Amino acid sequence: MTGAFFGASVIAYPLVRLLGRNAFFFLALVPLAGLLWSLSTVSEIFGPAAQPLVENLDWLPELGLAGIFRLDVLSWIMTLLVTGVGALVFVYCARYFPPDEPGLARFAGIFMAFAGMMYGLVVADELLMLYLFWEGTTVFSYLLIGHSQSRRRSRQAALQALIVTTAGGLAMLVGMVLLITATGTGQISTLVDRAQSGMDTGGVIVSAVILILVGAISKSALMPFHFWLPGAMAAPTPVSAYLHAAAMVKAGIYLVLRLAPGYNNIPGWSEVLLTLGLLTMFIGGWQALKQTDLKLLLAFGTVSQLGFLTTMASFGTPDITKAALGLLIAHALFKSCLFLCVGIIDHRAGTRDLTKLSGGWKAFPVVAVCATIAAASMAGLPPLLGFAAKEAAYSTLLSSPDKASVIGFIGIMIGSILTVAYSARFVWGAFSTKPGVDDIARRDEKLTLVVSPLILTALTLALGPGVGLLDGYFSAWTSGLPAVAEGDGHYHLALWHGLEPALAFTAVTIAAGLALFIFRRPFAKVQATLPSGLDFHELYRMLIGWMEALALWVTARTQRGSLPFYQGVVYLVLVAGVGLAIISNDTWNITFRLWDTPLDLIVAAVLVIVAIGATRAKKRFTAVVVTGISGYAMVAYFAFVGAPDLALTQVLVETITIVVFVLVLRRLPARIGESTGRLTPAWRAIIGGAVGITVMLVVLIAAGVRVADPISVDFGELAYELGHGTNIVNVTLVDIRAWDTMGEISVLVAAGTGIAGLIFVRGREGHLHRFERKKDGTEAAGRIRFQPVAEDVVDLHHTGRGEGLSQKRASWLIAGRTLAPRNRSIILEVTARLIFHAVIVFSVYLLFAGHNDPGGGFAGGLVAGLALVVRYLAGGKYELAEAAPFTPSGMLGTGLTTAILTVIGGWIWGDTVFDAVYLEGDLPLLGHLSFGTSTFFDIGVYLIVVGLMLDILRSLGAEVDLHQERDEAALTNRIHDNVNFSENMGATAEHRAVSEIIDRVNELDVDNGAEGGRL
Structure with a gap:
C-alpha cells in the first residue's frame, strides 16, 4: 500500500x-x-x-x-x-x-x-x-x-x-543510532521485547530513548515545541x-505507544512525558479560551488534547493504554470534523472571527449540527465516543495506586474542565446569534462539501454506544502489555459502567467547564491581568535571530570574497593538520620508486614545466591553457599505464574545463593583476611548496604502510562473473560501487542547479529562445522577435549576376541569420554541421559499449556535451537552442529519476537495491548480446552529464551573452547620446563604429588589477 x-x-x-x-x-x-x-x-x-x-x-x-x-x-x-x-x-x-x-x-x-x-x-x-x-x-x-x-x-x-x-x-536520529549500536538491532518489535525482558539497560539505553522522545515531543507539539502547531x-x-x-x-x-511497553520504567520516561503532557494540556486549553479565530481555537485545543494523549500513552499499562487508544480514535474523528466545518464556515461567511459570526444555525444548519456534535464529543458529553474515552481515562487512572496516576488524574481533570469551556466557546462563537452583529446569509449546502463532516459525525455518534466493539480490538493489543497491579487488564470500554467515581468526576468536569464558559467575561479579565508567562514563540524568534546574527558575524570574517584568502586557509589547515600528523608518526616505511617506464620521466618533466609556466603567466588565458596542458599530460600517463577509460575521461573533462574557463574569461580582464594582499610572492611560494611536500609525503607514506589487500583485487572477477562485463571501470561505476556513483551524480545535479542559480539570479526560463519557421521556410514569430542579419552577396568577378540575388540564402547553421558577420566563422559553421550528428551517435556508442570497452555513460555524456559546445561556439545561444530544444532541468530530473528507479527496481527484479538482471540471447545481424538493467543506470548518468553541460552552456554561455549584449546596448545608447554622427552615416556605419569601440575596450585591462583601477 x-x-x-x-x-x-x-x-x-x-x-x-x-x-x-x-x-x-x-x-x-x-x-x-x-x-x-x-x-x-x-x-x-x-x-x-x-x-x-x-x-x-x-x-x-x-x-x-x-x-x-x-x-x-x-x-x-x-x-x-x-x-x-x-x-x-x-x-x-x-x-x-x-x-x-x-x-x-x-x-x-x-x-x-x-x-x-x-x-x-x-x-x-x-x-x-x-x-x-x-x-x-x-x-x-x-x-x-x-x-x-x-x-x-x-x-x-x-x-x-x-x-x-x-x-x-x-x-x-542520534538516539536511534545509539540504540542500534548498543543493542545490535534496529527492529522495533525486537527492541521492545528485549526491553520488556530486562535485557537492555544502562545509561546508553536511557540516553538513546530520551533522545527519541525529543523527536516524538517535537512532532506532537508538546511544550516547549507546541508553538509551531498554531502557526501551522x-x-x-x-x-x-x-x-x-x-x-x-x-x-x-x-511512537510513545509503541515504545511504552518496553521502556516505560526507564529513568526519566514517566517524569518527562507526564510533566510535559500535563503542562501542554493546561497551556493549550488556557490559550484556546483567549482565541477569537475559530481555527486558532481548535489549534490550541489540539495542543491541549495532544498533551492529554501523551500523558495517557506514557503509562504503558493495559487499562490506561486501552483508554489512550479510545481517546486517539475519538480525537481523530471529532477534531478532523471540526476543522472541516471551520473550512466551510470560512468559505460561506468569509471570516473565522467568532466576534463577527452570527446566525450560524440558520445559515448552515447541517454544518452546525455536525460541529456541535463533534464539539460535544471533544468536551466528553454522553452518549458520544469522547465521553466513553474520557470516562475510561478517569476510571483507569483512579484504579492505579501509584503516584504518577494520581498526579495524572488531577492534571487531566483540570485540563478537561478547560476543554469543556473552549468547546462551548467554539459552538457559541460559530453558530449563536449575537446582538449587534449581522447574521450570515443562508446558502444551499453542497452535499459533496458536507459529506465528509457528516460521515465523521456519524462515526462519533455510532461509536459512543458501540464503543464495546472497539474494546475487542484494543484488547488484542493491551493483552500483551505488562500489568503493574492486580486486576490490571480487566477494564472494558463501555458507554455505561454504572454509578462510579469516574462518572461523578465526569459530571463535575462538565459542570465546572460550563460554569467557566458562562462566566467567560470575568474569566477573560482574570486572564488579562495574569502575566502571560514565557512566550516560546518569541523565544524561538530570538534564537533564530541570534543564530542569524552569529552567522552574519562569522561570514563577514571568513567569506571575504577573496579566492586567495580561501585557498590560503585551506592550504594552511592542510599543512598544519596533516603535516603535524606526519611529523608525529615515526613509522613512515617509505619505499621510493622514481618511475615505472622512461616515458614517465617525459610526463613528469612536462608537468614541472607547465606548473612553473602557470605560476609565471601574466594573462588569464595563458594560465588556463598552460594548466590544461598538465591535464593532457596526465592523459598520456594514463595511456602509458594501460588505463584507456581514465585517459578518455580525462581528455574529455580537460577539454570541457578549458571551454568553461574561456566562457568565464570573457567577462574578466585579460591580464592577471598584481597582488594587493599582504602575502609576498616569496610567502606564496613557501605555502605552495609546503602543500606539495605534504601531499607527496602523504602518498608515499600511505603506499608504504598498507597492510591489507586492496579492495579492488577481486573487481576483475566480480565485473566479469556478476557484472557480465569486461570493462572493470564501467562495471564498477554502475554495479559494484553504484552507491558511490549515485552520490556523485547527485552532486552533479546539485552543481548544475547551483550554477544556474548563481547566473539566473532573478529567474530561470524553461527554454532558450528559438526561431519558429513557417512552412515556406521563412521565420515566423516565435518566443522572440528580431531582425535577421542579412548576408551581403558580393560579385567579385563583375559578372553582373550579383544583382537581384536573394540576401537570405540558406546557411549551414542558424548563425547565418542571428550573428553579425564579424562574429561568424564559416569554417566552424560547416564543420559543426558536418560532425554534430556523428558525434552524438558516437556518444551513444560509448554509452552502450562502455560495459566491455572504453566508454560508459559519463564519457558518452561528455562527448555529447562537447557536440553542444561546438554548436554553441559556432552559432551562439540561438544555435544552442536549436541543437538542444529541451530544458537542462528536464534532462537532470529525467536522468536522476531513471537512476533512482533502477536502484529501486533491484527490489522488484532482484533481492536488494542495485541488484541487476541480465538477459542474453542471439539476434540476427547483431549476434550474441547481453543486456543488463544496470544499463538503465548508465543511461541516467548519461542524461545527467548532458543536462549539466547544457546548464553550463546556458548559464556561462547564453546568459553571459545576453548580459554582454545588454552592456553593449547600454554603451551604444550612451555613445549615440554623446557623439554627433553625420547625416550620411547610416545605422550600419553607426553600429560598426560602436563595435570597433567595444572591441578596443575589450582589449584594455584594469591597471595592474589594483583596487580602484581604471580602464
Whole structure:
C-alpha cells in the first residue's frame, strides 16, 4: 500500500491538470483502497491464530539494513486513521478549493505523498526506516503548510514547523543510532521485547530513548515545541484537518505507544512525558479560551488534547493504554470534523472571527449540527465516543495506586474542565446569534462539501454506544502489555459502567467547564491581568535571530570574497593538520620508486614545466591553457599505464574545463593583476611548496604502510562473473560501487542547479529562445522577435549576376541569420554541421559499449556535451537552442529519476537495491548480446552529464551573452547620446563604429588589477 500512495502521488499532478479539482474524487480511491485492505486483514490480525503481517525488503544486507514492514494491532488501528480520514479529506478537497486554485496539481501530489509517508511510518518496524518516513512527513508537511507561496505568513509558518520538527528529528536520529549500536538491532518489535525482558539497560539505553522522545515531543507539539502547531494553521483547512488532527501530530503519540511497553520504567520516561503532557494540556486549553479565530481555537485545543494523549500513552499499562487508544480514535474523528466545518464556515461567511459570526444555525444548519456534535464529543458529553474515552481515562487512572496516576488524574481533570469551556466557546462563537452583529446569509449546502463532516459525525455518534466493539480490538493489543497491579487488564470500554467515581468526576468536569464558559467575561479579565508567562514563540524568534546574527558575524570574517584568502586557509589547515600528523608518526616505511617506464620521466618533466609556466603567466588565458596542458599530460600517463577509460575521461573533462574557463574569461580582464594582499610572492611560494611536500609525503607514506589487500583485487572477477562485463571501470561505476556513483551524480545535479542559480539570479526560463519557421521556410514569430542579419552577396568577378540575388540564402547553421558577420566563422559553421550528428551517435556508442570497452555513460555524456559546445561556439545561444530544444532541468530530473528507479527496481527484479538482471540471447545481424538493467543506470548518468553541460552552456554561455549584449546596448545608447554622427552615416556605419569601440575596450585591462583601477 505504501507504494500505491507514492505511485498515486506521481500521477496526481497530470490527473489534476486534466480533470481539475474533480481529480480529488479519484485520488480518494487510493486511501479508500488502503482502508478496505486494512479491514480485510481483520481475520489475520485478530483471529484465533492471530499473527502480525510482516514483509521484509532487504536494503543493504551486508550492513544489516532492511525495510521491515509490520502490521500488528497498533499499526492496524493507525492505518484506519491514516486511510479513513485521508479518503474523506480528499473528497472534501474536491469542493473546498476553487477551480482556479493556483498550484492545485502540485498540492495534490504532495498531499498524496504525505499520506504515503504517514502510512509507511505506522507500519515500519525498523528504526532507520521509520526515521526516513518520519522526516518524509516533515518535508511534505512543510510544503503543504506553505501551499500559499505568495503569503508571507504561510511561508514563515511552514519554515517554523520545518525547523522545530527537524531539530527534534535530528535528536531522534542520534538516539536511534545509539540504540542500534548498543543493542545490535534496529527492529522495533525486537527492541521492545528485549526491553520488556530486562535485557537492555544502562545509561546508553536511557540516553538513546530520551533522545527519541525529543523527536516524538517535537512532532506532537508538546511544550516547549507546541508553538509551531498554531502557526501551522496558515495551511489550507484540509491540511489542518488531516495533518494536525488525524495524521502527523499523531506520529509522536504512536511512537510513545509503541515504545511504552518496553521502556516505560526507564529513568526519566514517566517524569518527562507526564510533566510535559500535563503542562501542554493546561497551556493549550488556557490559550484556546483567549482565541477569537475559530481555527486558532481548535489549534490550541489540539495542543491541549495532544498533551492529554501523551500523558495517557506514557503509562504503558493495559487499562490506561486501552483508554489512550479510545481517546486517539475519538480525537481523530471529532477534531478532523471540526476543522472541516471551520473550512466551510470560512468559505460561506468569509471570516473565522467568532466576534463577527452570527446566525450560524440558520445559515448552515447541517454544518452546525455536525460541529456541535463533534464539539460535544471533544468536551466528553454522553452518549458520544469522547465521553466513553474520557470516562475510561478517569476510571483507569483512579484504579492505579501509584503516584504518577494520581498526579495524572488531577492534571487531566483540570485540563478537561478547560476543554469543556473552549468547546462551548467554539459552538457559541460559530453558530449563536449575537446582538449587534449581522447574521450570515443562508446558502444551499453542497452535499459533496458536507459529506465528509457528516460521515465523521456519524462515526462519533455510532461509536459512543458501540464503543464495546472497539474494546475487542484494543484488547488484542493491551493483552500483551505488562500489568503493574492486580486486576490490571480487566477494564472494558463501555458507554455505561454504572454509578462510579469516574462518572461523578465526569459530571463535575462538565459542570465546572460550563460554569467557566458562562462566566467567560470575568474569566477573560482574570486572564488579562495574569502575566502571560514565557512566550516560546518569541523565544524561538530570538534564537533564530541570534543564530542569524552569529552567522552574519562569522561570514563577514571568513567569506571575504577573496579566492586567495580561501585557498590560503585551506592550504594552511592542510599543512598544519596533516603535516603535524606526519611529523608525529615515526613509522613512515617509505619505499621510493622514481618511475615505472622512461616515458614517465617525459610526463613528469612536462608537468614541472607547465606548473612553473602557470605560476609565471601574466594573462588569464595563458594560465588556463598552460594548466590544461598538465591535464593532457596526465592523459598520456594514463595511456602509458594501460588505463584507456581514465585517459578518455580525462581528455574529455580537460577539454570541457578549458571551454568553461574561456566562457568565464570573457567577462574578466585579460591580464592577471598584481597582488594587493599582504602575502609576498616569496610567502606564496613557501605555502605552495609546503602543500606539495605534504601531499607527496602523504602518498608515499600511505603506499608504504598498507597492510591489507586492496579492495579492488577481486573487481576483475566480480565485473566479469556478476557484472557480465569486461570493462572493470564501467562495471564498477554502475554495479559494484553504484552507491558511490549515485552520490556523485547527485552532486552533479546539485552543481548544475547551483550554477544556474548563481547566473539566473532573478529567474530561470524553461527554454532558450528559438526561431519558429513557417512552412515556406521563412521565420515566423516565435518566443522572440528580431531582425535577421542579412548576408551581403558580393560579385567579385563583375559578372553582373550579383544583382537581384536573394540576401537570405540558406546557411549551414542558424548563425547565418542571428550573428553579425564579424562574429561568424564559416569554417566552424560547416564543420559543426558536418560532425554534430556523428558525434552524438558516437556518444551513444560509448554509452552502450562502455560495459566491455572504453566508454560508459559519463564519457558518452561528455562527448555529447562537447557536440553542444561546438554548436554553441559556432552559432551562439540561438544555435544552442536549436541543437538542444529541451530544458537542462528536464534532462537532470529525467536522468536522476531513471537512476533512482533502477536502484529501486533491484527490489522488484532482484533481492536488494542495485541488484541487476541480465538477459542474453542471439539476434540476427547483431549476434550474441547481453543486456543488463544496470544499463538503465548508465543511461541516467548519461542524461545527467548532458543536462549539466547544457546548464553550463546556458548559464556561462547564453546568459553571459545576453548580459554582454545588454552592456553593449547600454554603451551604444550612451555613445549615440554623446557623439554627433553625420547625416550620411547610416545605422550600419553607426553600429560598426560602436563595435570597433567595444572591441578596443575589450582589449584594455584594469591597471595592474589594483583596487580602484581604471580602464
